[in-house]
Amino acid sequence: MSVVFAAASKLPTPFGVFTMHGFLDEATGKEHVALTLGKVDDGAPVLGRLHSECLTGDALFSLRCDCGFQLEAALRAIAAEGRGVLLYLRQEGRGIGLLNKIRAYKLQDAGADTVEANERLGFRADQRDYGICKPMLEHLGISAIKLMTNNPRKVKALEGSGIRVAERVPLQTGLNPHNQKYLQTKAGKLGHLLGSLHQGEVEAESEG
């Protein structure tokens, strides 16, 4: 795996002034970004997020998922801590790409859930590969993370690659009537740890 660091710059945001580090994954041609805040290379576990690209949720305000809300919540949490890292990984549509995600959404509009839709298109439920995270984190001097996620597979993947996950920090936000089924499928079929409060909220929302 050859991941090449390209350049770093400031990235002012409404939440704070981050440093943006650009990387090229030569194997796939994908360009990935890390945002850091504060001193992250001192060995102490860093509050962190592996955020999978979701153009629709992150940039187009989609309510079909919770991605945009999680992105904002993660950046706010890092800013509140004054120290942290967010890897923005170009794994659109859990690795199937934007156009296939739109094809999957069309099947979901006709009643399929997110997993069934992927499978009908000939993909696995989740095609993501987290192999790029280790070299990106190594470049930043980060060896231990307090990982903001509800996805145990991310914890496993990082630990398997030699990055210590000191803690999993739940990141539950953005529940709305349009993403109830999506979140239920994540909890029911993909193993996401969405707590009882969250499930209660989903149920309460669907009754209302």
Ligand SMILES: Nc1nc2c(ncn2[C@@H]2O[C@H](COP(=O)(O)OP(=O)(O)OP(=O)(O)O)[C@@H](O)[C@H]2O)c(=O)[nH]1
């Ligand atoms: N194939 C497919 N991908 C989707 C769909 N909805 C969102 N995504 C993608 O799913 C990825 C986000 O994954 P999620 O399963 O929402 O969450 P996660 O990253 O596994 O877990 P968290 O760390 O808890 O957010 C992004 O790449 C989205 O583009 C969908 O219906 N079909």
Ligand SMILES: [Zn+2]
């Ligand atoms: Zn999304």
